[in-house]
Amino acid sequence: QVQLQESGPGLVKPSETLSLTCTVSGGSISSSSYYWIWVRQPPGKGLDWIAYMYYRGNTYFNPSLESRVTMSMDTSRNQFSLRLSSVTAADTAMYYCARVYSSWPYYFDYWGQGALVTVSS
Amino acid sequence: DIQMTQSPSSLSASVGDRVSITCRASQTITNYFNWYQQKPGEAPKLLIYAASSLQSGVPSRFRGSGSGTDFTLTISSLQPEDFATYYCQQTYSSPWTFGQGTRVEI
Numbered sequence: 614q615v616q617l618q619e620s621g622p623g624l625v626k627p628s629e630t631l632s633l634t635c636t637v638s639g640g641s642i643s644s645s646s647y648y649w650i651w652v653r654q655p656p657g658k659g660l661d662w663i664a665y666m667y668y669r670g671n672t673y674f675n676p677s678l679e680s681r682v683t684m685s686m687d688t689s690r691n692q693f694s695l696r697l698s699s700v701t702a703a704d705t706a707m708y709y710c711a712r713v714y715s716s717w718p719y720y721f722d723y724w725g726q727g728a729l730v731t732v733s734s
Numbered sequence: 735d736i737q738m739t740q741s742p743s744s745l746s747a748s749v750g751d752r753v754s755i756t757c758r759a760s761q762t763i764t765n766y767f768n769w770y771q772q773k774p775g776e777a778p779k780l781l782i783y784a785a786s787s788l789q790s791g792v793p794s795r796f797r798g799s800g801s802g803t804d805f806t807l808t809i810s811s812l813q814p815e816d817f818a819t820y821y822c823q824q825t826y827s828s829p830w831t832f833g834q835g836t837r838v839e840i
Contacts, residue, residue, distance in 0.1 A: 719825035724777035
């Protein structure tokens, strides 16, 4: 059974950088069959994906956040990470990592439980 | 970006009711389309992929239909554990986008 677990600070100051890591167990992030993605959900609102990455290093960004996002993978630890710079209160959200089947129809089949990140001084 | 519009935004129903939720895409997405269920305090869960394929382990009372721009999620007989928010999603073109959600309440 594939499991994903987010980790990182729950409180980030405005203008600083949010950093989260997703640890994957029960499956390899080096698999050619999947992308690995970050999705966020502001309190009481809907879902938006942030960025996703393929084992070869290809990275795809949501244009609305691209200028502030960095994503990386550590295949030796079976982890992938997110960095979001220059955060504001609008970045307060539950952040999920998930696995995406990398062929049609690109569904998100496994999700982490989520990490709540609050941006506040 | 492709806009996904769900209706209704919320609905009230009773156990045993047949419930339908619709999702309309702003342009054709063929069947690059998925449905997710999210319960309070939990991560979303994949229910239906490719518009009509049931994800493994999902009860058969959930059915997805549609193609092109119009899609429907039907729950044939609502169970207590089905009270949740449901999201549609298109993966036809990037950025992949979700609908705003439909909350199913008692």
